[in-house]
Amino acid sequence: MEIKGFAFSAVEAAIKKPGRLDLALIMSEVPAAVAAVFTTNRVKAAPVLLSMERVTNGVARAMVVNSGNANACTGSQGMADARETARLVAERAGVAEELVLVASTGVIGKPLPMERIRPAVPGLFETAAVTDLDGLARSIMTTDTFPKVASSTSEAEGVRYTIAGVAKGAGMIMPNMATMLSFVVTDAAVDPAYLDMVFRNAVDSSFNIISIDGDTSTNDTALVMANGMAANPTIQAGTPEADRFEKLLREVLLSLARQIVRDGEGATKFVEIRVTGALSDADAKKAAMAIANSLLVKTAFFGQDANWGRILAAVGYSGAEIDQDLVALSFDNVLMVRNGVFVGGDAEARGTEVLRKNEFSVTVDLALAGGSATVYTSDLSHDYVSINADYRT
Amino acid sequence: MEIKGFAFSAVEAAIKKPGRLDLALIMSEVPAAVAAVFTTNRVKAAPVLLSMERVTNGVARAMVVNSGNANACTGSQGMADARETARLVAERAGVAEELVLVASTGVIGKPLPMERIRPAVPGLFETAAVTDLDGLARSIMTTDTFPKVASSTSEAEGVRYTIAGVAKGAGMIMPNMATMLSFVVTDAAVDPAYLDMVFRNAVDSSFNIISIDGDTSTNDTALVMANGMAANPTIQAGTPEADRFEKLLREVLLSLARQIVRDGEGATKFVEIRVTGALSDADAKKAAMAIANSLLVKTAFFGQDANWGRILAAVGYSGAEIDQDLVALSFDNVLMVRNGVFVGGDAEARGTEVLRKNEFSVTVDLALAGGSATVYTSDLSHDYVSINADYRT
Numbered sequence: 001m002e003i004k005g006f007a008f009s010a011v012e013a014a015i016k017k018p019g020r021l022d023l024a025l026i027m028s029e030v031p032a033a034v035a036a037v038f039t040t041n042r043v044k045a046a047p048v049l050l051s052m053e054r055v056t057n058g059v060a061r062a063m064v065v066n067s068g069n070a071n072a073c074t075g076s077q078g079m080a081d082a083r084e085t086a087r088l089v090a091e092r093a094g095v096a097e098e099l100v101l102v103a104s105t106g107v108i109g110k111p112l113p114m115e116r117i118r119p120a121v122p123g124l125f126e127t128a129a130v131t132d133l134d135g136l137a138r139s140i141m142t143t144d145t146f147p148k149v150a151s152s153t154s155e156a157e158g159v160r161y162t163i164a165g166v167a168k169g170a171g172m173i174m175p176n177m178a179t180m181l182s183f184v185v186t187d188a189a190v191d192p193a194y195l196d197m198v199f200r201n202a203v204d205s206s207f208n209i210i211s212i213d214g215d216t217s218t219n220d221t222a223l224v225m226a227n228g229m230a231a232n233p234t235i236q237a238g239t240p241e242a243d244r245f246e247k248l249l250r251e252v253l254l255s256l257a258r259q260i261v262r263d264g265e266g267a268t269k270f271v272e273i274r275v276t277g278a279l280s281d282a283d284a285k286k287a288a289m290a291i292a293n294s295l296l297v298k299t300a301f302f303g304q305d306a307n308w309g310r311i312l313a314a315v316g317y318s319g320a321e322i323d324q325d326l327v328a329l330s331f332d333n334v335l336m337v338r339n340g341v342f343v344g345g346d347a348e349a350r351g352t353e354v355l356r357k358n359e360f361s362v363t364v365d366l367a368l369a370g371g372s373a374t375v376y377t378s379d380l381s382h383d384y385v386s387i388n389a390d391y392r393t
Numbered sequence: 394m395e396i397k398g399f400a401f402s403a404v405e406a407a408i409k410k411p412g413r414l415d416l417a418l419i420m421s422e423v424p425a426a427v428a429a430v431f432t433t434n435r436v437k438a439a440p441v442l443l444s445m446e447r448v449t450n451g452v453a454r455a456m457v458v459n460s461g462n463a464n465a466c467t468g469s470q471g472m473a474d475a476r477e478t479a480r481l482v483a484e485r486a487g488v489a490e491e492l493v494l495v496a497s498t499g500v501i502g503k504p505l506p507m508e509r510i511r512p513a514v515p516g517l518f519e520t521a522a523v524t525d526l527d528g529l530a531r532s533i534m535t536t537d538t539f540p541k542v543a544s545s546t547s548e549a550e551g552v553r554y555t556i557a558g559v560a561k562g563a564g565m566i567m568p569n570m571a572t573m574l575s576f577v578v579t580d581a582a583v584d585p586a587y588l589d590m591v592f593r594n595a596v597d598s599s600f601n602i603i604s605i606d607g608d609t610s611t612n613d614t615a616l617v618m619a620n621g622m623a624a625n626p627t628i629q630a631g632t633p634e635a636d637r638f639e640k641l642l643r644e645v646l647l648s649l650a651r652q653i654v655r656d657g658e659g660a661t662k663f664v665e666i667r668v669t670g671a672l673s674d675a676d677a678k679k680a681a682m683a684i685a686n687s688l689l690v691k692t693a694f695f696g697q698d699a700n701w702g703r704i705l706a707a708v709g710y711s712g713a714e715i716d717q718d719l720v721a722l723s724f725d726n727v728l729m730v731r732n733g734v735f736v737g738g739d740a741e742a743r744g745t746e747v748l749r750k751n752e753f754s755v756t757v758d759l760a761l762a763g764g765s766a767t768v769y770t771s772d773l774s775h776d777y778v779s780i781n782a783d784y785r786t
Binding site: 042070 | 465688695714773
């Protein structure tokens with residue numbers, strides 16, 4: 001698939017260890033409108049601090065990203081390294097330094113190996129490094145087991161355009177897009193202020209409704225660049241074209257978000273958690289996130305145990321308003337709990353059947369009012385422990 | 394050890410399965426002043442609801458407790474069963490029903506097997522059932538691997554008294570004493586209003602500063618009964634006797650709390666988390682709890698990986714005020730981070746040595762002001778996943 005005016009390249013800089021692509025570049029032929037959402041963690045990696053500053057320009061030409069090292073908790077040296085990486089790219093590309101953004105993912109607290117990054121940068125501009133979205137997605141993987149790519153095509157006033165994106169995730173996903181990088185590009189022409197608004201909304205209803213392990217990283221970055229090379233009339237807020245663009249953007253981000261959950265560290269289950277009947281949508285999200293983040297719930301999913309009691313307990317401490325005598329709970333379409341108590345009969349056996357599936361839903365109806373929320377999560381397995389106990393070795 | 398006027402007994406009612414003591418009784422010869430702290434979970438088990446109501450009397454004679462079944466999410470049948478259990482004990486003991494409290498721990502959502510509890514109650518009053526604190530502690534174990542007992546003796550105006558307690562914990566410990574039962578008895582005479590105040594403080598600085606897995610249960614109950622049989626002049630607030638009593642009570646509770654962490658499900662490490670230099674004590678506790686509850690931190694502890702970056706990341710999302718350029722971090726006495734960056738040298742090797750120990754401390758100094766907090770936690774191991782994936786089977 002072609003996204004007009006964007007080029008991707010990736011090289012091996014042996015940042016953590018040799019043997020894989022770990023330095024990548026997204027380059028737009030022309031200045032592109034840019035919007036981004038960054039980690040809410042108070043401890044922010046150097047590339048996050050630098051990109052936060054530069055994205056306020058609203059325009060960018062390039063994003064250079066490395067895996068294998070987060071360049072976080074690296075002090076002033078880390079900031080200097082992030083700036084230098086961007087400058088090296090800017091010089092080669094012949095663009096202003098301020099138009100180059102940076103992102104990093106990997107181990108926290110080790111200085112970037114600039115002695116290996118410096119000589120690797122020129123390679124990003126050679127034909128041999130040119131790659132497709134899949135290659136780009138591969139080069140930003142850390143503990144991911146598969147590259148995450150999504151794209152979709154539509155028209156604005158008869159002009160075809162594409163939105164495409166890559167993501168890396170795996171562990172530490174929640175709340176608010178933890179250890180997550182996602183880069184989305186589109187050749188549509190989009191009004192910059194509208195792009196910023198619509199991208200934040202799309203992130204909220206995609207990356208911010210998934211949860212793997214409850215941790216939030218120092219490096220999260222989700223970014224969109226719109227270069228207008230499709231030559232459509234610029235998409236403006238409040239038009240039918242904007243509605244279509246928004247829907248498409250959310251679709252791409254949600255696909256990436258779901259892929260991230262499916263590839264949660266050690267995950268064997270993909271679970272959709274729906275809470276309905278809450279006092280408000282915010283209450284519903286609190287309850288759904290408490291379920292999604294409960295270790296007891298997640299280990300029960302791994303054990304294929306229809307342990308609805310742990311789910312109700314999680315709702316109980318979530319902070320959401322609840323009357324325990326009104327609650328209903330289902331696994332897929334199997335009703336387990338009505339008015340706060342087990343329905344009996346063969347529900348246990350039928351619920352257990354549902355839990356044996358690789359993908360299922362949990363619905364909790366609080367029966368108080370109309371608030372609702374859906375989040376996605378995975379189970380907690382032995383492999384999660386192995387992956388994270390041995391990560392740096 | 395004797396605690397004057399208290400008797401303990403335990404029998405097998407085969408509540409979950411046969412082969413162990415699972416129904417126990419704590420009985421005071423005379424009405425005792427009582428104070429208790431219960432789960433903050435909005436979903437409360439029937440015995441919690443009943444005991445919350447009865448403890449407001451300020452006086453009690455007995456606590457009957459079962460393991461193997463939580464009697465939670467059991468609706469009106471659950472309330473009836475909790476009441477009946479208390480009534481059966483009250484009738485046998487010849488005391489008013491309102492003076493009998495109840496507690497349960499175990500699986501959520503299954504009705505109490507009253508057909509097995511009813512015939513087992515009389516046994517609690519037979520000589521064969523008489524047990525010591527250790528036997529009492531054993532009878533309330535679920536996934537605990539050892540019974541948890543603590544006691545201490547002091548004097549009030551020349552009269553000797555004892556404070557002794559048992560606890561069960563294991564998983565789901567935090568915040569606010571999750572899936573935790575603790576029963577403390579003393580033969581001291583203590584002013585009831587003072588007892589209530591001092592017990593809440595002691596719970597706050599013991600059971601509420603430990604964390605195993607971040608879940609909060611439906612059944613938590615911590616209770617103290619003071620029957621005055623030591624015949625000391627009643628301990629009143631604001632006296633030197635009260636100071637001594639408070640110190641002793643906290644010591645007993647803290648010992649039980651530390652035993653709970655040491656026996657965290659699958660735990661291989663006991664870790665003291667100290668945060669200093671915070672804007673306030675509350676901020677320090679937020680930061681310490683975020684570290685204690687981070688899965689990434691806990692799996693790194695299990696992997697004996699001196700991964701200080703994950704610890705700083707947890708502080709970063711804790712909600713505590715932080716300036717990442719000021720932070721210092723140590724494992725025991727090994728300084729790893731100064732001004733937010735790794736100190737270099739042989740710190741990595743020395744830090745890793747510390748992490749190999751079974752017990753160590755993590756100190757994070759935020760260098761902002763004088764707020765501090767200490768919490769205790771364990772690591773997250775493969776066994777935690779196994780225990781909780783297979784719990785109901």
